[in-house]
Amino acid sequence: MSKSISELEELARKCRVEIVKMVHRAQAGHPGGSLSEIDLLSALYANYLRAKPDDPNWDDRDRFILSKGHASPGMYAILAEMGFISKNDLESYRVLGGVCQGHVDMKWCPGVDFSAGSLGMGLSFGMGCAVAGKLANSKRNIFVMLGDGEIQEGSIWEAAMAAKHHELGNLKVILDRNRIQNDDFCEAQMRMFDIPAKWQSFGWNVMEIDGHDMNEVIKGLDFLIDNKDNPAILVAHTIKGKGVSYMEDNPSFHGAAPNDEQFKQAMEELGEVVA
Amino acid sequence: MSRMAATRDGYGQALLDLAANEKVVVLEADLGKSTKSLHFRKEYPHRTVSCGIGEQNMLLTAAGLAASGYVPFASTFAIFTERAFEQMRNGVARPNLAVHLCGSHGGTHTGTDGSSAQSIEDLAIFRTLPNVIVLHPCDDVSTRLLTNQLADINQPSYTRTARNKTPVLYDGREDEIEIGKGVVLQNGDDVAIIACGVMVSEALKAAEQLADQGISATVVDMHTIKPLDEDLIGRLAEKCGAIVTAEDHSIIGGLGSAVAEYLSSNLPKPLERVGVKDRFGESGQADEMLELMEISSPFIAEAAIRAINRK
Numbered sequence: 412m413s414k415s416i417s418e419l420e421e422l423a424r425k426c427r428v429e430i431v432k433m434v435h436r437a438q439a440g441h442p443g444g445s446l447s448e449i450d451l452l453s454a455l456y457a458n459y460l461r462a463k464p465d466d467p468n469w470d471d472r473d474r475f476i477l478s479k480g481h482a483s484p485g486m487y488a489i490l491a492e493m494g495f496i497s498k499n500d501l502e503s504y505r506v507l508g509g510v511c512q513g514h515v516d517m518k519w520c521p522g523v524d525f526s527a528g529s530l531g532m533g534l535s536f537g538m539g540c541a542v543a544g545k546l547a548n549s550k551r552n553i554f555v556m557l558g559d560g561e562i563q564e565g566s567i568w569e570a571a572m573a574a575k576h577h578e579l580g581n582l583k584v585i586l587d588r589n590r591i592q593n594d595d596f597c598e599a600q601m602r603m604f605d606i607p608a609k610w611q612s613f614g615w616n617v618m619e620i621d622g623h624d625m626n627e628v629i630k631g632l633d634f635l636i637d638n639k640d641n642p643a644i645l646v647a648h649t650i651k652g653k654g655v656s657y658m659e660d661n662p663s664f665h666g667a668a669p670n671d672e673q674f675k676q677a678m679e680e681l682g683e684v685v686a
Numbered sequence: 687m688s689r690m691a692a693t694r695d696g697y698g699q700a701l702l703d704l705a706a707n708e709k710v711v712v713l714e715a716d717l718g719k720s721t722k723s724l725h726f727r728k729e730y731p732h733r734t735v736s737c738g739i740g741e742q743n744m745l746l747t748a749a750g751l752a753a754s755g756y757v758p759f760a761s762t763f764a765i766f767t768e769r770a771f772e773q774m775r776n777g778v779a780r781p782n783l784a785v786h787l788c789g790s791h792g793g794t795h796t797g798t799d800g801s802s803a804q805s806i807e808d809l810a811i812f813r814t815l816p817n818v819i820v821l822h823p824c825d826d827v828s829t830r831l832l833t834n835q836l837a838d839i840n841q842p843s844y845t846r847t848a849r850n851k852t853p854v855l856y857d858g859r860e861d862e863i864e865i866g867k868g869v870v871l872q873n874g875d876d877v878a879i880i881a882c883g884v885m886v887s888e889a890l891k892a893a894e895q896l897a898d899q900g901i902s903a904t905v906v907d908m909h910t911i912k913p914l915d916e917d918l919i920g921r922l923a924e925k926c927g928a929i930v931t932a933e934d935h936s937i938i939g940g941l942g943s944a945v946a947e948y949l950s951s952n953l954p955k956p957l958e959r960v961g962v963k964d965r966f967g968e969s970g971q972a973d974e975m976l977e978l979m980e981i982s983s984p985f986i987a988e989a990a991i992r993a994i995n996r997k
Contacts, residue, residue: 517781525753526781528776529772531742532746535750536746536749536750537750538746538747539748539758540751542711542747543756566740566743566746569742570740570743570746573737577735
């Protein structure tokens with residue numbers, strides 16, 4: 412039932428359309444990091460993640476923890492495509508009482524395994540899920556998506572050290588290396604130098620890919636799945652705002668909504684006809 | 687002479703009691719010897735997660751375990767739980783995950799380690815978090831019982847224990863301990879002294895000193911700071927007409943503040959708060975610290991007289 416490369420690309424395109432629609436409708440939110448992560452999320456959800464949209468709390472499901480919880484439009488878009496929530500639910504993004512809270516929240520939205528918002532927390536939570544999986548003798552995998560700016564938080568490295576200490580081979584991290592954080596490029600805010608080498612030095616298995624080339628995404632996710640005895644991280648090189656020309660590689664669209672004219676342009680670039 | 691014990695020993699014993707429940711897991715941040723989770727670790731190493739000296743990671747590892755159906759008990763020094771406050775707030779309290787956090791070595795009673803180790807604000811900060819139960823028991827028996835009760839409650843908690851020994855009050859009175867219910871240890875009509883933790887035995891001593899002056903005091907062990915036993919406080923305010931709170935904690939935000947919040951909104955009566963007066967401690971023996979902070983029994987007795995005179 413796996414989707415082909417072209418099917419995954421089309422899934423990601425549809426998600427991109429929904430991401431831009433959500434942020435435009437709310438006139439707030441984080442489009443840049445949602446667009447950078449979405450090829451990875453599309454492949455993960457469609458072809459890898461063991462979860463049941465009609466039974467989102469199934470005990471033995473794989474977990475997916477969006478630690479960079481501000482990039483929630485990307486997650487809501489794929490959850491809607493997979494059937495965890497409805498397309499109508501996407502209209503509740505940032506709306507009072509809506510399942511699509513500003514940052515992903517396990518108490519509000521089916522299919523969300525972690526209440527995110529503060530950076531640097533998801534990996535530790537994933538570690539707890541991974542320890543639980545081992546205690547339960549389960550084969551479930553725990554996927555955690557981190558932002559690159561996020562790994563400036565010290566708590567990430569507490570978790571990185573602890574995950575290796577406990578040999579959590581069921582813990583799999585995807586790093587969305589889009590090179591931009593809230594205020595500016597990461598390089599300007601806090602240089603991180605050789606990220607793969609840092610994780611390797613903590614004892615993790617590391618692979619680098621182009622996070623927008625679906626063939627490479629598949630190879631990268633295969634790498635994570637095949638690593639069973641060691642924590643592993645996929646460093647996915649991405650472009651913030653990927654797919655919308657004026658958002659691409661532009662720190663201004665980390666957390667800003669397009670105006671009506673920009674929205675129309677985005678829909679055209681994403682191959683969506685606006686009525 | 688009553689038996690002397692430290693509340694942290696009651697915590698360690700409770701973890702052993704709870705071990706029969708295979709969902710119970712224990713998390714440590716290199717202080718298991720001090721918080722007394724080490725006994726569990728020795729017996730059940732496969733259900734003990736060492737987090738090294740990393741409290742932030744420990745809190746959220748516990749949250750992940752709780753979200754996966756386990757019942758995690760995590761401990762470190764009270765002061766170091768504060769480093770993980772945001773984890774407790776956003777990762778535990780907000781999703782209402784039943785993580786049970788214990789901070790040992792709370793208060794100035796901790797002693798010679800000095801002010802860096804003497805948490806005097808932990809009760810205040812954790813009390814502000816929705817969903818979180820806040821406990822501060824006074825002896826090993828009640829700590830053991832309350833910790834056991836936590837395992838059956840599907841919401842997070844913070845329990846402060848103390849390093850040093852204090853008189854044991856509940857040998858043979860085990861039935862009286864229940865989360866959310868203050869315990870009346872002594873009945874009197876003139877003033878009610880509401881205390882928690884190591885200050886409960888000081889409050890009993892103060893009541894003796896007051897009795898010598900012909901003043902009869904009620905003494906309450908308010909081991910649960912949140913949810914506060916408002917019914918009991920209301921009854922005592924009506925009966926005695928004057929209240930004193932006593933805690934080895936900042937005067938800002940702890941038990942005294944909680945009682946003041948209730949009284950001022952519902953039943954204004956004279957209230958005197960005995961606590962650490964917006965200052966830090968220093969190195970000293972436990973009893974020396976209570977005197978230096980002006981919270982030992984004579985200060986409680988003086989506060990009681992002030993409260994009575996304000997009736």
